[in-house]
């Protein structure tokens with residue numbers, strides 16, 4: 177019998193939870209599985225706007241990675257990975273421990289762009305880590321709900337992508353439902369909200385933005401964050417009670433610091449087999465990896481979900497020495513944006529739609545995904 181191989185999964189993202197579920201059903205032969213996560217509960221991001229609007233409880237939007245690891249008979253290590261030594265096949269943790277691997281896979285998601293802007297770390301609420309976002313928003317809602325109901329709550333959302341748009345609508349709805357007048361402003365550095373989305377979706381979203389009284393400041397960037405205001409690049413100051421930082425995905429430092437090949441934003445470069453460009457025994461999936469053949473694929477959970485069966489198949493086959501499958505990302509995906517009031521706007525292939533039924537569809541898809549991992 178051949179020696180036992182060390183299989184290490186780093187991160188409990190959308191792809192790895194599927195692999196863990198398969199490993200529980202069919203354990204890979206002669207292998208010892210380890211899972212390293214910084215936090216044991218993974219928050220399902222697609223339901224976070226619904227959590228913020230008060231539609232879902234915290235329990236409904238989390239996936240217990242600890243339980244999935246137990247079912248897969250895997251060792252669970254709760255620690256942050258900070259560096260990889262691919263030559264010596266070691267992974268280093270924040271607590272200075274090291275873990276050896278024969279094959280390892282990374283599904284550690286992303287961080288947010290622009291965290292280095294002065295004051296962001298101190299005063300803004302970034303959308304990553306997403307569990308922390310939920311916690312911080314709960315705290316602000318709790319604090320404001322003890323405040324004077326006559327006072328308007330000023331919410332600034334920095335970044336007008338899909339995340340920023342959904343958070344603007346859902347925060348507006350949550351505070352309004354608590355009886356607070358709200359004043360929501362989105363600050364976007366380009367000319368348009370939702371760059372990369374169809375004109376048809378943008379038109380629908382813009383009409384809701386207008387109807388809900390959300391302001392948009394286009395072609396402007398935040399250059400400094402103070403305790404309760406931001407300074408824009410045109411010199412203007414804007415006050416806030418809550419500042420959400422949703423400026424788009426950015427790579428974590430771990431790959432760059434390990435000297436691995438990354439794209440401009442620090443996402444590790446992978447081949448279509450999901451293996452790192454330079455190492456056959458390292459795999460990267462979800463937001464944290466950029467496919468060299470399709471570098472402009474959006475960083476969205478739907479791609480991480482689709483990679484699940486490919487990663488799982490390729491890990492089994494790598495262990496058996498069999499050929500690996502190539503993953504090619506789909507051209508477009510079904511967008512469904514929560515408006516926070518029971519309705520959603522959606523679209524695909526340049527067409528769009530909206531209504532309460534669209535929100536019901538989103539709810540059904542999201543709940544079904546999470547239910548797979550209970």
Ligand SMILES: Cc1cc2nc3c(=O)[nH]c(=O)nc-3n(C[C@H](O)[C@H](O)[C@H](O)COP(=O)(O)OP(=O)(O)OC[C@H]3O[C@@H](n4cnc5c(N)ncnc54)[C@H](O)[C@@H]3O)c2cc1C
Pocket residue numbers: 186187188189190191192212213214215217218221222223224225255256257258283284285286303306339342343428430461462463464475476477478479480512
């Ligand atoms: C508000 C919001 C709403 C969104 N809505 C949608 C949507 O509706 N549809 C959609 O497709 N996309 C959506 N996205 C984008 C989506 O969140 C990401 O594309 C998706 O989460 C990426 O999945 P992942 O598997 O790559 O990583 P993640 O789901 O982020 O998982 C990463 C995992 O790794 C762990 N981890 C991170 N760093 C380390 C480390 N150094 N060491 C160990 N463990 C680590 C984390 O705790 C987590 O378990 C949304 C994003 C935001 C911010």
